[in-house]
Amino acid sequence: MAVTIKDVAKRAGVSPATVSRVIADNPRISKGTKEKVREAMEFMGYYPNFQARNLVAQKSQTLGIVMENSAVLAFQNPFFPEVLRGISTRAHGSKYGLYLSTGATAEEIYDEVVAMAQGKRVDGIVLLYSKVADPVMEYLRGSGLPFAVVGRPYKDSGTVTYVDNDNVSNAKEVVDYLVGLGHRRIAFVGGARDFVVSIDRMQGYKEALAEHGIPFEPAYTVNEEAIQGAERDSIRKLMELDVPPTAIITHDDLVAYEVISYLEELEIKVPDDVSIVGFNNHTLSGHLKPPLSTVDISIYDLGLHAAELVLEKILDETVPAKRVVVPSRLIERGSCRRL
Structure with missing residues (x-):
């Protein structure tokens, strides 16, 4: 027989409502209570039905990841797996999954972003590039969907949240x-x-x-x-x-x-x-x-901060646009010589 919230609540000595709040990571629940409930969940092998909970909350618990090219071409560049590693680390900590764009052309990627937003497939988007006069970014600006960009927006007016190097x-x-x-x-x-x-x-x-x-x-x-x-x-x-x-x-x-x-x-x-x-x-x-x-250029950190920024906007849409600059360092190796 499947373990229920009531079973977990009984073992942890709390109410079923408290268990639900712990699953949702409600900040009003004390750290001690969260640990006690999570220990009971692990001991009893209880896995929350996130799909059912998300339907009620009208949330997908998913971040959309939009690349500059199709997934096939993007993964040929070592930048993308590493930036995704940073994003997924932060997303996993908040129990979020990732939805990768798969369009092969600029038009297909744009259509996919519109589908993500209007179909409520994702709660927010991380845009992994910044281009001049990009229709995807322009659409996201007016969509109301929380998003963050890896890269400085062209002619930024201070209204877009982004992370970049100098x-x-x-x-x-x-x-x-x-x-x-x-x-x-x-x-x-x-x-x-x-x-x-x-x-x-x-x-x-x-x-x-x-x-x-x-x-x-x-x-x-x-x-x-x-x-x-x-x-x-x-x-x-x-x-x-x-x-x-x-x-x-x-x-x-x-x-x-x-x-x-x-x-x-x-x-x-x-x-x-x-x-x-x-x-x-x-x-x-x-x-x-x-x-x-x-x-x-600290690629992993670019992804980590981008995920943090968009998750922050998902939790609180009133958070103003932010800019995070990730440090870089020149590494001197053998491909250069003194004249």
């Missing part, structure tokens, strides 16, 4: 580091120009060059749109300039891996011929030959 300062720090090693011909291989993280890192790159009295050279910059489908040729052209760069900053470690492979085909050695720095500090980066210098 990507402008991070890029400036990388340029400062390379200049300190004697480099002045520094290239930047960036991401798509409609992503805010790409905009911010490019801004930091340009500002740092100016501060060091180094002229900005457009030929030293490559972006995702310009090289789509021609990545190898773009790197070859960069290195065949009359005055090629002695150092390359890449949008993230994944791009750095590609660039290094193209350089190897061109018989250009890292760091003997050119130094390279990435972003994100993926696990593999410390095991390359040579190990990749990179900026650790």
Whole structure:
């Protein structure tokens, strides 16, 4: 026979109503009572029927996770499993499940977000990217559904809750580091120009060059749109300039891996011929030959804080928009050398 709330209440010496409040993690119930009830639940093997409780409360007990690409493409980038690990850790602590977007195109992702919101499939959403003029974010702004963004909203008016790194300062720090090693011909291989993280890192790159009295050279910059489908040729052209760069900053470690492979085909050695720095500090980066210098952006913490922010808004819709900046640090490894 299935164990009931009344059975748990009898063993714990409390009322069934108190057991229900403990299951709901009501803050008015003392820590001692919660521990006593939870011990009784565990001993008796009682598992709350969250589905029935959520139907009454009109809650799904689920967070929606919206990625910039389809799940298949997203999981090819080590950033996403790690940020999801941070989100799931915080969600699990509040007994929340995750609902991942699966759309393969921008239109499908938008339609899925609308379905999440209008179908009450989720109680809140974590948006794992920030783009210029993004219809998904615009829809969420007016939907009334609690949401938080991993990334700085473009032209933010202070109305969107988000968590991010200081990507402008991070890029400036990388340029400062390379200049300190004697480099002045520094290239930047960036991401798509409609992503805010790409905009911010490019801004930091340009500002740092100016501060060091180094002229900005457009030929030293490559972006995702310009090289789509021609990545190898773009790197070859960069290195065949009359005055090629002695150092390359890449949008993230994944791009750095590609660039290094193209350089190897061109018989250009890292760091003997050119130094390279990435972003994100993926696990593999410390095991390359040579190990990749990179900026650790604390991906896990980005996810953890994003989940905290949206759960806070779910519990109290009057909470004002917040901004959380997660610290980053430059990790110096063997892919850079002093000139």
